[in-house]
Amino acid sequence: MATGGAGGGGLGGLGGAGSAGNADHHKRNTFTSYVAPLPGDMRATADTNEWCLPSDLRDVHLAKPRLLQGEQIVASAPAYMYSSIDPMDSGSGSSSSPADGKSHKEATFGLLSVTNFKLAFVPLHAKRNPAAPLGDLYQENAYLGRNEITLNNIDHIYTIAELGRAASALQAARGMASHGMASHGSRRKKLEPFKQQNISGRIAALHIVCKNFRLLKFAFQQQDSKMFGASDQGKLIASALVRFAYPMRHDLSFAYAHKEQYYSTLGASGTSMYATKNDWARELIRCGATEWQVVSSASVQLLQNPLQAGKYTVPPHFVIPKSCGVDRFLDLSRAFCDSRAAFWVYSYGGSAALVRLAELQPAAQQDTKSENVMLELVRKCDVGRQLNLLQLTDRLPNIQDVLRAYQKLRRLCTPETPEKFMLQDDKYLGLLEKTNWLFYVSLCLRYASEAAATLRSGVTCVLQESNGRDLCCVISSLAQLLLDPHFRTIDGFQSLVQKEWVALEHPFQRRLGHVYPAQPAGGNAELLESEQSPVFLLYLDCVWQLLQQFTDEFEFTQTYLTTLWDACFMPIFDTFQFDTQAQRLKAVRDSQLVLRPVWDWGEQFSDKDKMFFSNPLYQRQRGDLGAQAAAAAHRRSLAVGSKGAHGTGLGSTPSRNTINPQLFATASSVPQDRFLQPAHRIFDLQVWDQCYYRWLPVLDIRGGGQPQVDLFHRLLLSNIAKVQRCIEFQNFDDLPEAFYEATGESRPNQQRDEKPDKEDEAEFVDGVERRRKTTTKAATPTNGLNSVSGNLQLSTLSSFFPFGNPIAGDAPHQLYDILSSSSELLMETSSFLDKSSIV
């Protein structure tokens, strides 16, 4: 066995002991892997920090991943999984080798499986702490375990070749190959789709770079090649991945294999899907846009004619000027790329419209008549006959720029080794600037602000971009977020994504790389990737920046946005899977695809996880009730409780729903006083740490960061809700802990001996020791869910919460309690709480 070397000390002996058994069960795996497995319910519950000796490799096959309906294992192999990089323990920055002593902690042994849906690593002997279900606190996906990723999420696969006898696979996985020698680049090789032949030589380790910034590292047990010639486990996994992670047709995606029925629970939600003519009509009414009409392709004869329809690529429903006949519009649209002649998306103040327009087709660019006519038609819809054309192509990056920026940014967020991390750290801001990512975010915010300002001044704004389906979506959505508080609610935001991205057909399938179209012979990889571009992530990042600047204006949290980015790679949900609506309908028709909107979050997450989507600082009603001038003052007075005035029956707020029937008149029901004016310089922007850094435990501020602040706000809301309930029922036995602290009173059901301790704490002079005492006391057992004795102890969270790694010593019961009672105020579940007093 050639293992060992620096850092391999703990593992060196294992391979030898296990090699026979290893081979034995390896055969078994190959044998079973193509057989449809039992619908297992063995939930993969992995504790990544758990190190277990693989003393009995025969057990490895027990670590099977849980499979979904229609899911099959393609290949399995025992492997070691590595955490991305060690926590930094040297501040000196010198490349002192982190190898000794610590190395055994970072690797976990288990079974790595490739299925037609995911890459799953199940640790052997995964232990579950029965006392504290820590994992429960952190986001848990019903379809994916903590150590699992969908194949969709995989962007790049790197193989690390065997480095000769002296180096071990373990080193390879940790990236130790980069001892400064030039060999690094040549040894770490990117696997290209469709090139099976380049998996040659023994693969010691795999690095898998995910589209959501995760880097997974696996190392494989070295085998004696004399005994088992070609059976290389790394190769087995790698070739399975290359075959399944880069599907050439969309119907090879797992979505088509997963036939489980879907029963929507979205009925009650206010998310508008823009799938019907009515959805568009309602939006027209809400915006008070009277000069525009909805057109449904299905009712246009021209588009139903099979001979003619091919010339047009219009969505099923779209909104065009009333003054223009459908046929004339379609005639004009043929001059534009993707038939995207002026589509209405939004109106502000009744008349000023936001319109999306493609550029003229390259062939038609000499003749700008069609464009002029089209713009003239749009101009006529504006009361002031005014129009501002915002050409995005000149001002914003193209999709390749966005992709390049994203890839550079991701490289900064996925260092393979601590050395690389420190190297990047040394010139981090310069490297960040070179990615251009924040520059592009800044540009998007800037032009979205410009568009919003145009609308606010009562002038129609036309956004023009080559195909009108990429950065148009970003700018258009952002402008509406800036203008309209409705879109800052969760339902509103989802409706906005449906409207701008799904209904108007952002090509998600190509942009997110769901399909790798068969390459023409000799085609290069750049061409292959030229259609890929995370435009949607750019949008989410812009929204995140707004969240940072306007902390109480959005109903959703950054966790929601991060989850949304993850959801892009869940093939089970159709929302982000298609380029066009026609494609989607075809999939349903031809392949019986089950459509499952991602907005039905209950499909993926428990209620607890959904609660983290709502922002505890959100103020739903700002300005809605008061006169515009007094809005600010009003807000403050509302905060000081106006219980009597509003009564307790006024549970749901009118501004919540999309349509208020009373406003079915021509007037816009969009409030005009809640627009946002964001700062957009790079100076004002930040890196979205939760989304980009969450897989880097070295950057996890334990017990710090925004989640801890959020938790405090949830606690405040929870206290308010509890006290309101106490007042309502005139029952004061269940007051929140903070009440007793504020009054200095001891909790009635506690012994009196708490008192002296409190006084000690007040004695500041001997702070340290006393404080320690009281906090250990705080860990006294809790009785029941609601009544918690002792000092209230807020959980210590990861700064990437609810992502990142769980922290031991959490108090989940209290967290649940805080969560559920605080969300009574945030959500609209409760009927009697006086929400109006805090909104």
Place this chain on the structure above:
Amino acid sequence: MDFSTSLTDKLASKTGSSNSLDSSSKSSSLGSKHGGGENGVLRDTPFSYLDGEEDQDQKNDVTYVCPYRGPVFGALTITNFRLYFRSLPLRDQEPPVVVDVPLGVIARVEKIGGATSRGENSYGIEIFCKDMRNLRFAHKQQNHSRRTVFEKLQTNAFPLSYSGRLFAFAHAAANSVNGSGGWNGWAVFEPLAELRRLGVPNDMWRATKLNECYAICDSYPAVWAVPKAASDDFLRRVAQFRSRCRLPVLSWMNPRTQATITRCSQPLVGVGGKRNSDDEAYLSFIMEANAQSDKLTIMDARPSANAIANKAKGGGYESEDAYKNVEINFLDIHNIHVMRESLRKVKEACFPTTDDSKWQTAIDNTLWLKHIRCILAGAVRIVDKVETMSTSVVVHCSDGWDRTAQLTALSMLLLDPYYRTVRGFEVLIEKEWLSFGHKFQQRVGHGDNKHSDADRSPVFLQFIDSVWQVSQQFHNAFEFNEHFLITIVDHLYSCRFGTFLCNTEAERVAEDLKHKTTSLWTHINSSLDQYLNPLFPSFTHGAELVLRPIASVRSVRLWKGLYCRWNPGLCAPQHGCQRTRELLSKQDQLFRHVNELRLKSNNRSNNMQTTTRLASPMH
């Protein structure tokens, strides 16, 4: 009834901070900010004079060349404390441009333009400030107003170079009636009380007044905590082997594990590698005082190359061969000159304007964040040793008053939540910085016109920046807010208070600062509300008492609220805590309401039945 009022008081004191911070929290604690001039002041006395403040000069026809608004015409007043400019309102709506700068902030005054200068506003005075800004005033050549302004500025901004006294003395003398509600900031730090808080004296450590007359070490405090095993004579001998006699003395002790942080200067090893058995024995006493560990860690703040280079000057570091069971680490923090240069570049990048497209590279090139990262990383390593390994740590650099103070103070702040309260932080500064002889006078150059003095360096500022960084990573771990830190930085320069004057405790005692000047803490503690962090209440419940900030440039940010605050366009209004305060006051209002209801129902039930069932709801 008595109960209910006490509750109200408590709640009021908790939420009293509610809205007081709104307006000026971002900018400056000195009220010197652009544009926001209408603080309800009369035109004749444009600002409220401090006690002891007297007019020195006034000129009515001066142009302030504002880097943001362009030249504005107005009146310039110079007192013995401040420079005050207010533009004449051209239009009524527009707020006047106001510049209000304490003279202590001024680093250098220069005349620009001469008799032959042409062009508008090319003849005047340029003022370079220690707080990251420059001011330019243009005078009319013909009326000779420049000369007196220049002279008055020189004599009043640099009194020590013109045999004058700093304003702090005049201020305190005029303020004979101590009107600050009984708060005396000088009493915040009681060395013996602070040691008692840490559990000293105990079996292993004793407090000694050996240095009461500052005879053994003139830059050390009068009171030390040292290992019990070391006798007074022994201490005297050890001091001889340490640069400037700064022998290892206790900074902090973990009351639970007895793991300690001690601080000192470099040993006088020299090129020949001299050894001193007393010093070696002394370090082993420190190690033995901690029963939890049989090792001692020495954290040498310097890069190892610098530590080696110091041997040539007679200094050096402890060799692991000579000192038993000792492990030495170098923390790679650079010297005061490197830091000064770095901050100069920060100023270049931030003032007067920033180039957005090159902003990140510009900040990267200053290396300021890298230096901050190093300090944080060093402190985290000390915390790890003390907390996780329960090993005692000795910290030193060359003289042990710059980098050492940064490291000990910061690691104590991370280890001990007491230092994260307002009072505790004041104690921390008094103890680790002031009493242990960080040379504030030299590093800041109070009232001294030697602007290019190589002894000046933003060491203390860097510490405050590091604290801010930690507070940005742990939003709820500090009782105080950003405004508190900015206020400290402002008064580090202002010379209004005695706190940061002089270099050592010995000098301060000789100057009798405690009686002849006012403490900054008197000022701060008498209006505490505006310095409180509304998120702090949640921390007292927090499980993590020890903070471990992330020392990576990815997690460290430029403190725009401090360095970029003079650019009105760059400081986006932050309403971060507004909502928190609203929720807090709502909660407390409900608590009060509940309390009233409970009292009412209690009274009722008391009246109705003599058994007080509700008062003890056991069920």
